[in-house]
Amino acid sequence: xxxxxxxxxxxxxxxxxxxxxxxSSIGRQKVLVHVSSNEIxxxxxxxxMKLSLLGWERYYDDLELVQFHKRSTVHLxxxxxxxxxxKSMHMxxxxxxxxxxxxxxxx
Numbered sequence: 001x002x003x004x005x006x007x008x009x010x011x012x013x014x015x016x017x018x019x020x021x022x023x024s025s026i027g028r029q030k031v032l033v034h035v036s037s038n039e040i041x042x043x044x045x046x047x048x049m050k051l052s053l054l055g056w057e058r059y060y061d062d063l064e065l066v067q068f069h070k071r072s073t074v075h076l077x078x079x080x081x082x083x084x085x086x087k088s089m090h091m092x093x094x095x096x097x098x099x100x101x102x103x104x105x106x107x
Contacts, residue, residue: 029107030088035100044083047094051077054098070097 004015032041034050041047044066048058051068056077059067068077075097079090091104 030091030104031107032086032091032094033103033105035103041102044079044086050101051094051098054101073097 006013006015032047033039034041039046039050041050048068052058054070055072056068056070059069059076061067062078064081066079066081069075077094077097079086088104091102095102095104
């Protein structure tokens with residue numbers, strides 16, 4: 001079971017699609033920003049260019065995913081093939097594995 005637990009008006013409920021919570025902090029649109037250029041990542045092509053400069057290499061093993069690996073680490077970034085399904089959890093994964101290079105911001 002995945003989703004977000006929301007407490008509202010004394011009731012706790014599970015929201016399976018947090019994007020359905022418009023008007024709350026959960027439903028806010030997030031964007032991934034490359035810190036040094038202050039550029040919003042708008043496609044996997046842009047993301048791949050930024051990651052390659054940081055030593056990440058693209059993997060082509062899985063046709064359903066866009067994956068990047070950094071040789072000097074055990075880290076692997078796995079993203080949905082369709083950029084429209086690129087969500088905040090994927091953004092935070094990139095931020096954690098590339099400290100000081102990316103940020104997740106409210107749009």
